[in-house]
Amino acid sequence: MKILVCISKTPDTTAKIAFTDNNTKFAETGVQWIINPYDEWYALVRAIELKEADPSITIHLINVGNADSDPIIRKALALGGDEAIRVNTQPADSYSTAFQIAEFARQEGYDLIFTGKETIDYNGGAVGAMLSEMLDLPYVGLATSFLLNGKTATITREIEGGEETVEVPLPVVVSCQKGVAEARIPNMRGIMAARTKPLKVVEPKQTETQTVFSGFNLPPAKAGVKLVSSENVEELVRLLHEEARVI
Amino acid sequence: MSVLIYIDHSDGQVKKSSMEALSYGVKIAEQIGAVAEGVLLGDVSTDLPSLGNFGIKKVYHIQNSLLQIFDAQSYTKVIAQVAQQTSAKIIIFSNNSAGKSLAPKVAVRMNAGYVSGAIALPETSNGFNVRKNVFSGKAFANVEVKTEIKVIALNVNAFSVSEGTGNAEVVSLNIDVEAPKVKVIGTNKTKGTVSLTEAETVVSAGRGLKGPENWKIIEDLASTLGAALACSRPVADAHWRPHNEHVGQTGIAIAPNLYIAIGISGAIQHLAGVNRSKVIVVINKDPEAPFFKAADYGIVGDAFEVVPKLTQAVKKVKGIA
Ligand SMILES: Cc1cc2nc3c(=O)[nH]c(=O)nc-3n(C[C@H](O)[C@H](O)[C@H](O)COP(=O)(O)OP(=O)(O)OC[C@H]3O[C@@H](n4cnc5c(N)ncnc54)[C@H](O)[C@@H]3O)c2cc1C
Numbered sequence: 001m002k003i004l005v006c007i008s009k010t011p012d013t014t015a016k017i018a019f020t021d022n023n024t025k026f027a028e029t030g031v032q033w034i035i036n037p038y039d040e041w042y043a044l045v046r047a048i049e050l051k052e053a054d055p056s057i058t059i060h061l062i063n064v065g066n067a068d069s070d071p072i073i074r075k076a077l078a079l080g081g082d083e084a085i086r087v088n089t090q091p092a093d094s095y096s097t098a099f100q101i102a103e104f105a106r107q108e109g110y111d112l113i114f115t116g117k118e119t120i121d122y123n124g125g126a127v128g129a130m131l132s133e134m135l136d137l138p139y140v141g142l143a144t145s146f147l148l149n150g151k152t153a154t155i156t157r158e159i160e161g162g163e164e165t166v167e168v169p170l171p172v173v174v175s176c177q178k179g180v181a182e183a184r185i186p187n188m189r190g191i192m193a194a195r196t197k198p199l200k201v202v203e204p205k206q207t208e209t210q211t212v213f214s215g216f217n218l219p220p221a222k223a224g225v226k227l228v229s230s231e232n233v234e235e236l237v238r239l240l241h242e243e244a245r246v247i
Numbered sequence: 248m249s250v251l252i253y254i255d256h257s258d259g260q261v262k263k264s265s266m267e268a269l270s271y272g273v274k275i276a277e278q279i280g281a282v283a284e285g286v287l288l289g290d291v292s293t294d295l296p297s298l299g300n301f302g303i304k305k306v307y308h309i310q311n312s313l314l315q316i317f318d319a320q321s322y323t324k325v326i327a328q329v330a331q332q333t334s335a336k337i338i339i340f341s342n343n344s345a346g347k348s349l350a351p352k353v354a355v356r357m358n359a360g361y362v363s364g365a366i367a368l369p370e371t372s373n374g375f376n377v378r379k380n381v382f383s384g385k386a387f388a389n390v391e392v393k394t395e396i397k398v399i400a401l402n403v404n405a406f407s408v409s410e411g412t413g414n415a416e417v418v419s420l421n422i423d424v425e426a427p428k429v430k431v432i433g434t435n436k437t438k439g440t441v442s443l444t445e446a447e448t449v450v451s452a453g454r455g456l457k458g459p460e461n462w463k464i465i466e467d468l469a470s471t472l473g474a475a476l477a478c479s480r481p482v483a484d485a486h487w488r489p490h491n492e493h494v495g496q497t498g499i500a501i502a503p504n505l506y507i508a509i510g511i512s513g514a515i516q517h518l519a520g521v522n523r524s525k526v527i528v529v530i531n532k533d534p535e536a537p538f539f540k541a542a543d544y545g546i547v548g549d550a551f552e553v554v555p556k557l558t559q560a561v562k563k564v565k566g567i568a
């Protein structure tokens with residue numbers, strides 16, 4: 001059994017969001033980079049748990065990115081996983097990321113591919129679904145629980161207004177979110193082991209550009225809070241009713 | 248040339264988010280001089296010609312018992328066949344749970360550029376540009392779509408429904424439907440309550456509530472307002488509330504008309520999931536709580552005193568007290 005976990009690099013959740021080059025580029029100076037939380041906390045940790053239950057499982061991590069990704073890939077390896085692959089290119093959009101991963105995954109024949117629900121920077125939420133289409137595999141999006149029973153998976157997924165549990169034969173592509181696993185912290189042994197795990201760099205395949213992020217801007221600042229005394233709750237309701245018109 | 252809108256439904260009813268997508272697709276069709284048409288898979292109790300009220304001329308209705316199960320793989324093949332047969336140039340989805348699984352797959356199948364989480368009509372004077380939220384609501388981006396066919400998933404609550412009168416022609420097409428690989432073995436719908444992502448009002452509470460036993464006052468306020476419930480991450484992590492109520496950067500992102508945050512400090516990761524709300528009300532006993540900086544209205548006070556009073560005051564305004 002072989003599992004592929006897709007890992008992306010995102011700015012820390014507290015990073016200051018600003019843009020340079022006439023608002024066409026994210027300002028990276030001083031930004032701390034992390035593993036996208038959905039990929040780390042849910043996709044990767046669930047894969048590690050599956051391997052703990054069945055040591056014959058092999059876990060590969062994949063990232064599409066340039067050498068700046070190496071620190072977060074090492075951190076992911078410190079949590080677990082057997083080896084990592086980096087496709088050496090800065091992806092333009094979810095499509096190009098999915099394309100590069102699909103090209104690699106096709107040769108390896110994974111039984112299970114995990115992605116996070118979305119990246120917290122560009123919020124595409126698309127790589128997993130696109131990958132499944134490129135590989136013509138079933139896709140279960142927005143998973144909140146994942147169980148393996150031999151050659152089938154039992155997955156609970158978010159649907160509008162609730163959850164649904166489905167059974168699907170492997171191989172399958174699954175996008176993970178909260179519920180699938182509980183976040184962990186890498187330990188010293190993992191950190192030491194990660195240093196010697198293979199990180200393979202492969203060159204990208206040629207692909208077309210479908211979409212381009214052509215400009216960014218920040219939302220206008222809020223006008224400031226209108227405070228109402230706790231002794232006068234009716235006044236708040238009046239404001240919401242008559243001024244904001246939301247009640 | 249047409250704009251094709253995917254019409255999602257559950258419990259026999261067309262989703263409000265799909266009505267938004269219909270209204271959005273019809274506007275785009277007007278803008279580029281195309282016709283707007285809908286596609287609906289499976290059975291609904293809604294009267295299909297009445298979907299013409301949203302401005303579409305035709306509804307392609309694909310019925311097949313194999314479509315009873317939502318399988319992204321088989322649904323995608325059906326939608327792509329409809330798009331091909333009708334020469335659709337722009338395909339619109341709601342960016343809801345179903346749309347998030349389908350739209351990217353349909354885009355790949357149609358060799359179309361994809362924009363998820365669109366929040367405005369495309370700008371077509373210089374290329375085809377769509378505005379979307381990025382950095383979890385902390386910024387906007389313009390995405391230029393370079394391909395001939397385009398797929399857009401419209402954020403929920405980002406575009407208002409416009410309804411007139413009209414009659415849509417219901418058309419069935421000859422489409423191959425593949426057996427789903429996915430088998431549904433159980434559903435768990437939060438009955439009677441409003442779905443969090445579609446809700447116009449959301450009442451949310453955090454660690455300031457001290458424990459799960461204190462949620463009664465929050466639930467009372469929510470039911471009085473007809474609101475959905477949400478919570479901060481530590482509340483869900485501690486299992487005080489179910490994880491599907493967790494909003495924020497690593498939870499669900501929402502954009503209701505009114506968001507009421509009670510006993511939540513307003514950490515940057517929490518704000519990332521709620522800052523697209525139109526009006527934010529904060530109730531917190533600490534006047535220095537960062538949430539007040541992101542709020543439109545606020546009360547500095549103890550939730551246990553303020554919230555029951557607030558519920559009473561809302562009842563009075565709504566004439567139910
Ligand atoms: C990578 C990362 C991702 C994260 N993602 C998320 C996320 O998606 N969503 C999220 O919510 N958090 C997220 N967090 C956590 C976030 O940083 C905060 O820790 C969390 O939001 C705090 O929750 P809280 O406001 O409920 O609790 P606290 O910070 O403990 O705040 C409780 C508040 O209640 C007030 N209070 C106390 N008693 C009362 C009372 N009687 N009446 C009124 N007010 C009272 C206090 O003044 C305080 O402001 C994330 C953190 C990290 C590092």
Ligand SMILES: Nc1ncnc2c1ncn2[C@@H]1O[C@H](COP(=O)(O)O)[C@@H](O)[C@H]1O
Nearest residue numbers: 006008064115116118119124125126127
């Ligand atoms: N550059 C990347 N390299 C590897 N995996 C990625 C990359 N970008 C996104 N992913 C995976 O795809 C998921 C969804 O990404 P996105 O569609 O970009 O929001 C992420 O949670 C990751 O699991």
